[in-house]
Amino acid sequence: xxxxxxxxxxxxxxxxxxxxxxxxxxxxxxxxxxxxxxxxxxxxxxxxxxxxxxxxxxxxxxxxxxxxxxxxxxxxxxxxxxxxxxxxxxxxxxxxxxxxxxxxxxxxxxxxxxxxxxxxxxxxxxxxxxxxxxxxxxxxxxxxxxxxxxxxxxxxxxxxxxxxxxxxxxxxxxxxxxxxxxxxxxxxxxxxxxxxxxxxxxxxxxxxxxxxxxxxxxxxxxxxxxxxxxxxxxxxxxxxxxxxxxxxxxxxxxxxxxxxxxxxxxxxxxxxxxxxxxxxxxxxxxxxxxxxxxxxxxxxxxxxxxxxxxxxxxxxxxxxxxxxxxxxxxxxxxxxxxxxxxxxxxxxxxxxxxxxxxxxxxxxxxxxxxxxxxxxxxxxxxxxxxxxxxxxxxxxxxxxxxxxxxxxxxxxx
Amino acid sequence: xxxxxxxxxxxxxxxxxxxxxxxxxxxxxxxxxxxxxxxxxxxxxxxxxxxxxxxxxxxxxxxxxxxxxxxxxxxxxxxxxxxxxxxxxxxxxxxxxxxxxxxxxxxxxxxxxxxxxxxxxxxxxxxxxxxxxxxxxxxxxxxxxxxxxxxxxxxxxxxxxxxxxxxxxxxxxxxxxxxxxxxxxxxxxxxxxxxxxxxxxxxxxxxxxxxxxxxxxxxxxxxxxxxxxxxxxxxxxxxxxxxxxxxxxxxxxxxxxxxxxxxxxxxxxxxxxxxxxxxxxxxxxxxxxxxxxxxxxxxxxxxxxxxxxxxxxxxxxxxxxxxxxxxxxxxxxxxxxxxxxxxxxxxxxxxxxxxxxxxxxxxxxxxxxxxxxxxxxxxxxxxxxxxxxxxxxxxxxxxxxxxxxxxxxxxxx
Numbered sequence: 001x002x003x004x005x006x007x008x009x010x011x012x013x014x015x016x017x018x019x020x021x022x023x024x025x026x027x028x029x030x031x032x033x034x035x036x037x038x039x040x041x042x043x044x045x046x047x048x049x050x051x052x053x054x055x056x057x058x059x060x061x062x063x064x065x066x067x068x069x070x071x072x073x074x075x076x077x078x079x080x081x082x083x084x085x086x087x088x089x090x091x092x093x094x095x096x097x098x099x100x101x102x103x104x105x106x107x108x109x110x111x112x113x114x115x116x117x118x119x120x121x122x123x124x125x126x127x128x129x130x131x132x133x134x135x136x137x138x139x140x141x142x143x144x145x146x147x148x149x150x151x152x153x154x155x156x157x158x159x160x161x162x163x164x165x166x167x168x169x170x171x172x173x174x175x176x177x178x179x180x181x182x183x184x185x186x187x188x189x190x191x192x193x194x195x196x197x198x199x200x201x202x203x204x205x206x207x208x209x210x211x212x213x214x215x216x217x218x219x220x221x222x223x224x225x226x227x228x229x230x231x232x233x234x235x236x237x238x239x240x241x242x243x244x245x246x247x248x249x250x251x252x253x254x255x256x257x258x259x260x261x262x263x264x265x266x267x268x269x270x271x272x273x274x275x276x277x278x279x280x281x282x283x284x285x286x287x288x289x290x291x292x293x294x295x296x297x298x299x300x301x302x303x304x305x306x307x308x309x310x311x312x313x314x315x316x317x318x319x320x321x322x323x324x325x326x327x328x329x330x331x332x333x334x335x336x337x338x339x340x341x342x343x344x345x346x347x348x349x350x351x352x353x354x355x356x357x358x359x360x361x362x363x364x365x366x367x368x369x370x371x372x373x374x375x376x377x378x379x380x381x382x383x384x385x386x387x388x389x390x391x392x393x394x395x396x397x398x399x400x401x402x403x404x405x406x407x408x409x410x411x412x413x
Numbered sequence: 414x415x416x417x418x419x420x421x422x423x424x425x426x427x428x429x430x431x432x433x434x435x436x437x438x439x440x441x442x443x444x445x446x447x448x449x450x451x452x453x454x455x456x457x458x459x460x461x462x463x464x465x466x467x468x469x470x471x472x473x474x475x476x477x478x479x480x481x482x483x484x485x486x487x488x489x490x491x492x493x494x495x496x497x498x499x500x501x502x503x504x505x506x507x508x509x510x511x512x513x514x515x516x517x518x519x520x521x522x523x524x525x526x527x528x529x530x531x532x533x534x535x536x537x538x539x540x541x542x543x544x545x546x547x548x549x550x551x552x553x554x555x556x557x558x559x560x561x562x563x564x565x566x567x568x569x570x571x572x573x574x575x576x577x578x579x580x581x582x583x584x585x586x587x588x589x590x591x592x593x594x595x596x597x598x599x600x601x602x603x604x605x606x607x608x609x610x611x612x613x614x615x616x617x618x619x620x621x622x623x624x625x626x627x628x629x630x631x632x633x634x635x636x637x638x639x640x641x642x643x644x645x646x647x648x649x650x651x652x653x654x655x656x657x658x659x660x661x662x663x664x665x666x667x668x669x670x671x672x673x674x675x676x677x678x679x680x681x682x683x684x685x686x687x688x689x690x691x692x693x694x695x696x697x698x699x700x701x702x703x704x705x706x707x708x709x710x711x712x713x714x715x716x717x718x719x720x721x722x723x724x725x726x727x728x729x730x731x732x733x734x735x736x737x738x739x740x741x742x743x744x745x746x747x748x749x750x751x752x753x754x755x756x757x758x759x760x761x762x763x764x765x766x767x768x769x770x771x772x773x774x775x776x777x778x779x780x781x782x783x784x785x786x787x788x789x790x791x792x793x794x795x796x797x798x799x800x801x802x803x804x805x806x807x808x809x810x811x812x813x814x815x816x817x818x819x820x821x822x823x824x825x826x
Contacts, residue, residue: 250514
């Protein structure tokens with residue numbers, strides 16, 4: 001670890017090949033935004049592009065845009081761009097619907113492909129919606145499936161011959177821990193199980209190699225590291241070898257082999273289009289494409305290297321400058337074993353995060369006591385790490401977090 | 414029927430209380446747009462509103478917009494606006510996801526509420542995606558459900574005591590025929606079945622009274638008569654009496670009783686929020702709200718009256734001026750029994766529609782031989798009906814549809 005100073009970090013910025021990407025995003029004045037893992041920043045081009053889609057493609061060209069402006073092809077075109085970011089091939093990814101819905105499709109397919117098995121392995125501490133989706137599906141099916149909730153140390157051991165599908169999130173939303181996609185997928189296949197990888201905190205944050213790891217299915221989010229805008233459509237990956245061999249159950253016309261033939265019976269497309277259900281939200285897809293086009297120009301290896309540095313330096317600086325104030329590191333120190341975020345535990349985490357936000361450092365708080373900081377190498381500078389920690393230090397030194405306005409627990413719902 | 418002339422129709426426009434709404438939409442120069450039942454026209458305010466959501470709410474306010482700009486509440490807020498248009502109460506409608514997915518949720522709930530029954534009644538000639546969704550669900554469930562496809566004359570007779578759910582589209586996408594929501598719902602309830610009404614071609618086109626008709630469930634589309642933009646989120650209605658009594662199976666965190674408590678197990682909200690799965694596409698919702706805000710200011714009775722007149726006059730003028738050219742009316746002449754569209758059958762329908770579009774009258778063609786014209790009273794004038802028919806007459810009189818460029822069958826997929 002080098003000796004960290006603002007000058008040292010500033011020098012890194014001046015030599016950072018990713019630095020020019022920052023100019024392609026809108027970032028609020030003076031804000032240090034460490035929450036791009038919740039909602040990515042806005043690509044500047046999005047304003048003009050969305051206006052074009054609204055005024056020209058919708059307003060002026062109306063329904064002719066379905067063909068003329070490629071609306072019908074958007075889910076697939078954006079899917080192919082996402083494929084490049086996750087190590088998939090063209091024709092294996094669609095940009096569509098929402099993460100939970102895509103997980104539901106894949107879980108249902110996987111259970112159908114392993115009809116003699118009844119167990120789903122998931123991580124109990126995962127962001128709950130994945131687990132909720134699985135609970136809803138098995139209740140609906142009523143065939144005696146059960147979910148075995150393992151934590152990361154126990155996952156490999158939990159993958160036994162009664163397991164139908166292992167459904168995990170690669171990067172843990174709270175701790176930032178990175179699971180070993182290759183080893184877990186190998187183990188699953190060794191016992192005849194299938195895998196589904198949730199890449200919500202991976203896509204755009206670090207290199208992902210779904211095909212090198214022989215992943216069966218995957219899904220992920222468009223609005224975090226892909227900078228696709230609030231509630232951007234999600235994505236869904238089905239390995240070519242499984243396409244045409246299982247049917248996702250939300251069998252709308254867009255997934256039909258001949259959607260415009262209006263045949264009386266559903267006949268599944270034998271390719272990635274079967275993952276679609278119906279009409280997609282075009283305005284939101286157009287915004288997502290703006291984020292993807294930037295990300296596809298960036299070198300993912302460089303993103304990963306900078307991300308690991310940003311996280312390392314943040315941890316080191318917090319421990320050096322705020323070490324006496326009761327923070328304990330949640331995220332692993334092993335840079336290879338984490339995603340692009342750092343979490344600390346602190347009893348006063350809620351108030352501290354409120355004070356940080358008031359001082360223009362935006363991370364987020366995860367109950368009961370975790371402060372979480374996401375690092376997005378395309379628009380986060382090395383000096384931002386320094387400045388964020390100095391503002392945190394000031395808050396801790398001067399007990400600013402004790403102000404009453406930072407201790408009002410406002411319900412988010 | 415009055416004697417129709419352009420002057421007569423122009424005079425109606427000058428006295429039309431809905432006429433000022435036309436100024437709130439962008440309509441391409443000289444185009445007579447009779448396809449608002451496929452994609453509604455763009456409300457002018459949408460440009461500014463979307464730019465504000467992109468640049469301010471996303472770009473500048475970032476994640477704080479979930480609370481500060483009400484993103485979390487949008488699905489429900491827009492749902493309440495849609496409720497007013499379909500005769501539902503506040504808290505009974507959500508704007509979310511897509512029509513097929515919402516139908517899937519409701520079908521699954523309905524089958525779960527009638528576990529001892531195995532039959533779904535649908536209309537075989539309906540827009541196929543509804544039927545496909547039901548086919549996918551029953552295949553996935555594997556419990557021996559079957560779909561009985563009835564056509565409109567046979568629907569009431571098909572509703573017998575083995576029927577779990579009657580799932581119908583109120584206005585037929587091709588013929589424009591309006592089913593009797595009240596009578597069918599009554600019959601279904603009399604035999605202990607539930608009803609799901611697809612309001613894709615009803616909402617915003619005519620008054621709908623889901624609660625007066627004691628409808629159980631409904632869904633519909635945001636991008637047709639509601640003018641919500643391409644692929645706008647759909648809506649879902651669950652009558653208050655059923656809320657908390659059945660669980661839709663796409664059980665994501667937004668449908669949890671306490672979404673931010675991050676409880677390990679799914680616990681369904683006991684209200685309309687349970688219909689949600691996860692994060693919604695905010696940009697697309699914002700555009701939808703622009704359309705809804707206009708529609709909510711319009712008098713639905715006046716919309717209906719004008720819609721019936723536009724359709725009546727269109728039929729009369731086509732028959733008067735193009736009567737010798739082989740058109741046969743598909744839509745009923747009975748204004749009370751149709752939605753807001755008129756279809757004719759013609760052997761050369763495809764080429765005729767291409768010629769019309771080239772002459773700036775945009776309707777659409779439905780294979781094998783139907784030309785379909787939608788009438789959207791908020792921005793369609795009485796004189797548009799005259800002008801459209803005169804252009805059609807010109808095409809038929811001069812055999813303009815025979816030009817080779819109008820006879821190239823280009824695949825839409």
